[in-house]
Amino acid sequence: MILIDHDFGQPIQSLSAVVNDLLRRIAPKGPRGERIRRHVLRLEREIRSVVFQKETGRLSRLWSMAMAKLVSEPELSEDQKRWLQESFDTARSALEIEGEVIGCDADTADRVMRHLWLRSQTLYRDRIATELRQLTIRLDDLLRSDKLEADEARQPQALRRAFGNQFDELIDFEVLSRTLRCRRSHEPMPDTRRKRIESALRVLQEEKFFGVEADIDRYDFAFTSCTEALAAFKRRLPDMADVIKAIRIAGLELDNSYRDKLHDDFFGRFAASSLTTEDVLWFPSYFVSIRERDCDAANQAHLVEILSSGLPFKLIFQVDHLFHNENGRPDALRMSAWKSQLATMAASVGARFVLQTATSNLRSLSESLVQGLTAPGVALFSIFSPSEDSYPGLQPYLAAAAAVESRLFPVIIFDPGKGDPRGNCFSLQCNPQCQSAWPVHSFTYEDESMQAVTENLCFTALDFLAADPAFFGMFRPVNRRQWSQEMVPLAEYLQGNAEANSAQLPFVLAVGPDDRLTRLIVNSAAVELTQHVGRHWSHLQELAGIKNSHEASRLDAADQAWVPETPKPAEESHGQPPANPDLSLSPAAGRANGKAEQADSAPNEAWIETPRCTSCNACTNRNSRMFKYNENKQAFIADLNAGNYRDLVEAAEACKVAIIHPGEPWDSNEPDLEALLERAKVFR
Secondary structure (H helix, E strand, O other): OEEEOOOOOOOEEOHHHHHHHHHHHHOOOOHHHHHHHHHHHHHHHHHHHHHHOOOOEEHHHHHHHHHHHHHOOOOOOHHHHHHHHHHHHHHHHHOOOOEEEOOOOOOHHHHHHHHHHHHHHHHHHHHHHHHHHHHHHHHHHHHHHHHHHOHHHHOHHHHHHHHOHHHOOOOOHHHHHHHHHHOOOOOOOOHHHHHHHHHHHHHHHHOOOOOOOOOOOOOOOEEOOHHHHHHHHHHHHHHHHHHHHHHHHHHHHHOOOOOHHHHHHHHHOOOHHHOOHHHHHHOOOEEEEEEHHHOOHHHHHHHHHHHOOOOOEEEEEEEOOOOEOOOOOEOOOOOOOHHHHHHHHHHHOOOOEEEEEEHHHOOOOHHHHHHHHHOOOOEEEEEEOOOOOOOOOOOHHHHHHHHHHOOOOOOEEEOHHHOOOHHHHEEOOOOOOOOOOOOEEEEEEEOOOOOEEEEEEEOOHHHHHOOOHHHHHHEEEEOHHHOOOOEEEHHHHHHOOHHHHOOOEEEEEEEOOOOOEEEEEEOHHHHHHHHHHHHHHHHHHHHOOOOOHHHHHHHHHHHHHOOOOOOOOHHHHOOOOOOOOOHHHOHHHHHHHHHHHHOOOOOOOOEEOHHHOOOOOHHHHHOOOOEEEOOOOOEEEOOHHHOOHHHHHHHHHHOOOOOEEOOOOOOOOOOOHHHHHHHHHHHO
């Protein structure tokens, strides 16, 4: 990942994205372009290798290091070296960005968030400093203009100094002095007003929040402790009040609107307690980056205090391990579960922006990260940041991605600015298969008969924790010769009842060091932990409006409460035959109508109960070409070929009123088709 400098476009980009964009611009079609492409991709791999070996630095520096190493390889001929050098020079001259190149490790989250915060804060601070500098210039001009009107400025010696000695023979400064003293454009400024303006000017010139004067040491707003950051904020409150007071006095004085009788008493009592929320949020935000292992009791208390306030704090909370106690042992009692649930707690106590993710997702969520860092008020970024030692044998990037996939640390975005309903501002859309309890993937392996076998496997919390040495005691490996009918996949076991599960042994699959598939029998404590994770995920789905039980209950009640209107007899209609009843008023009839509208074309084709559509945008947001609205803003399937069967199934799962019926797939080669058909059964 590249932390791009302020002068270049996007704040962060992946190395792959930068190289791909570069090749699109410099590698033409044909042999020469293909040679450049192969050479530059080789250079990219070498840069990755350098970063993987803990070498850090600017992109230009790592580029030069990798280039020098590749060109100096002894097995290359002179022509090959020349071609390499030409390709590298062409690419280097077209490279339009610069920045720090970092890998994925325990420090990635802090470095990325600090870079994004500094970038946004620098722009804001410079803009406010420019505005304050203009204000001080106007105040200084006001004082200067009054000074020029004073008698002292019109004395002969003062005039001689102002004009310079070269005009001594041309100007009689005595006469000029008498003339000017007889002509005053206005009365001199009262001493009280002058002192008031001088005081405001001095405060603005000496303030340390934005740095109006270049030689002023600005306050530091980056901290690694909630306790220290909160103490610094409280300590600076009097200075904040002085700055706000000076700005308001300056505005009144420049407009000549200051009235002693009206304003003296108000500003005389103006103190830190007089600051409004708007005043506080105008100042730079505080960046607090803290790791869970450093979050002692005092920091935890101040963390909650900050989250429930409206202060301009941007909190980066980095989680090292999941479900570990203080001694590094498995946390079977889930005393540490608050680390993975801090985001939902922050949303419930009034945080203005909350984002939970892992280091593997930082680049793809860069826009949301910047949005949260620039949002007014307190924002929390809870980030799973494993190190190389956290999960031996598993690279930090893979560990982070697996934690998201397993629902142990899902991606959560809470942005109240997107709307009042919780489902609109609470999003799980960045999680894989967010409509399902667990992500399902196809897994292909070779059995004992050397035949390919494909299974659909759920990736549960224990599939991830099986890679954590601290949890090895919760698993008992069983080789293939000992497999039995009593063993059932963990995901299937979790769906069963207690009576059915009493005679079954739940397991997860793993690949042993000999590349052979083995089953890991899990104990009851591990099952309970997985059930806890599943319940928490279901709660998050409710908050995000996915499979909302309240909405489903409301719709069921509406179906039961509906009573069809009895048509009037023919004789009561003045001999006219009874009109056809409006079947669209009935939920059941609506379903029939919707089916009749789209089921004529093919018996197993997908269809939508259009009259029951609530215009929730779930399907159109997913695929606006496959799904469209009619004139009543109710959805229908516009073009099946505009997407695939997965789009249909996921849209059906996202639909809050369950009116989308996927039918049968039309492409037998679509990946994971068996799993999709199984998921589609409930909607047929």
